[in-house]
Amino acid sequence: MNKYWSLLTKKLSPYEPGEQPQDRKYLKLNTNENPFPPSEEVLSKIRGSVSDSLRLYPDPNSTKLKSAIANYYDLDINNIFVGNGSDEILAFSFLAFFKDKNPISFPNVTYSFYPVYCNLFEIGFNTFPLDCNFSIDIEKIDTNSGGIIFPNPNAPTGVYFGLSGIEEILNKFPDIMLIVDEAYIDFGGASCIELIEKYNNLLVIQTFSKSRSLAGMRVGFAIGHPNLIMALNRVKNSFNSYPLDTIAIEGAIGAIEDNDYFVTCCSQIVEARKYLSNELEKMSFHVLPSKANFLFVNHPKLDAASIYRKLKESGILVRHFNNPIIDNFLRITIGKKEEMILLVKSIKSITGVDHV
């Protein structure tokens, strides 16, 4: 049947994204989307880019978008790379920095796309165990590592790793790349972008899909020393000249420029996270400390898979993972306050657990 497939293709274990059901309407708390839509300014900028010139290719270098990002972070345009979602940038980064190196290192609980990229590009890897609080213990990272990557805050735990820890890693491993995947950094963590001027082996990857409310537009960016950006450009230009379409470029420019709206949305999400966290703790859930737009929780007496199923039946999607280390946890995306109230109510009614 599969004789035309490459050996590689036969060996792949593709990533499974959270459900994006097309059939019925759910309260989607399963893929860490922003509950707030893009601002009116952004939507109108996007509408304004719908024109006859869609017959033409986009700028292959997305120069205007890179400029807008450089401007926002007070960096040079040569520090910026953009891609078709941060997942594409991660894929390019694995090829650009991890291919042909010693096995790379990432935590044993982390974004489950990392081992998938390793399989796709035939890159070796070792995982290092997180401590009992799901925090990174630098001593546990293989000293012969060919490269290090982790999300900060980590996925799917939400646990944040401070800048001093990041600098400690950079100082301990000056000869290999550290990639910090900051998809969730805007919900309370401090970005390590400020460290890129000091460490030319640090690449920071961010996305417009979470804090910037543009998951539907597929835009991510990376920030680092110009030499690292050059490597990413070499890979990108060996793969697809035009990964970002004309409209996505405009939408992302709009989103990075509308800073007030972004700040307001992020702070409302942080508020709602605090509310949900308190409510769940009152119900005796164990809630990991989160600086992301989701909570990672479990309960000493309740089965996570069963809560997941019952919530789904009642029209609420949360995320449950089959990884044995975390299969009694649920990852719950933070929505609007009223959605969190609804969720709490549903959990109470499903589980029969209430607080005093």
Add this chain to the structure above:
Amino acid sequence: MNKYWSLLTKKLSPYEPGEQPQDRKYLKLNTNENPFPPSEEVLSKIRGSVSDSLRLYPDPNSTKLKSAIANYYDLDINNIFVGNGSDEILAFSFLAFFKDKNPISFPNVTYSFYPVYCNLFEIGFNTFPLDCNFSIDIEKIDTNSGGIIFPNPNAPTGVYFGLSGIEEILNKFPDIMLIVDEAYIDFGGASCIELIEKYNNLLVIQTFSKSRSLAGMRVGFAIGHPNLIMALNRVKNSFNSYPLDTIAIEGAIGAIEDNDYFVTCCSQIVEARKYLSNELEKMSFHVLPSKANFLFVNHPKLDAASIYRKLKESGILVRHFNNPIIDNFLRITIGKKEEMILLVKSIKSITGVDHV
């Protein structure tokens, strides 16, 4: 400087797309874009998709778009794959079907991205020489080939290879994949999509960037046996869950549904090609027979690079390649009739060549 780069990255020779100048306005006849914009229906469908739901991820399977394409070609949705431009699909195909195989085969004059993918994914290749008319001679294809790929019509020549020739290849090489890259098929050639029911080793790749006037939206598709589509999905899901954004999906659906507009645009381009071809031949240019939306031409007495430069100075961009086999040729995209009249006038004034 580059110690953080992978060895692979150091060895890459990235593809160079045609110029997309952002500084001044040119008559762009260099990247085979459609001179006609997307139809009003398509633009309004795109505008209609600009909504709050851009905060959500797109459907990772692009099911509605696959259905529209399946419907158009009277095929099953399992015969259809979609990607972020046909370049992304080509990249996935090289991994899915050519990786770990014997060196693959493509013509010595062809789309110059193919060797770039081979370098990126460490796939061996051999080129086979075209005959003196730039046509494929099946006898010249390595009988131990691990896979075959070519554009039809070929790029950058525009020369079309008939379906009987394609069947001859499929019959001669039943154990390896044949990928036919039909980016330019809608300008007068017959698609080999009809052969996919008979040959389960045939993958046909098309794009919305040329005949469908949507280069700015980045959408391509592939058609083949469900087993081949499955392989592409495995690779895609190991690379990026959501390569197509919400708006691009809607734009492409609009474009495939607006068939009348598509047919009208294509036939006007075929008309303009005929006009330009005649005019150039009157000026003693050698014009290869083209079924694409471009002409590949040279002149016994005039230097192609110099015509390219002078046209650029006068505000017209055409494409000149540095490949020594074709460095005295120009590739000229077919525009609207009035643009072709302007081009002819410019060439006459630049070269001093006129017809009697």
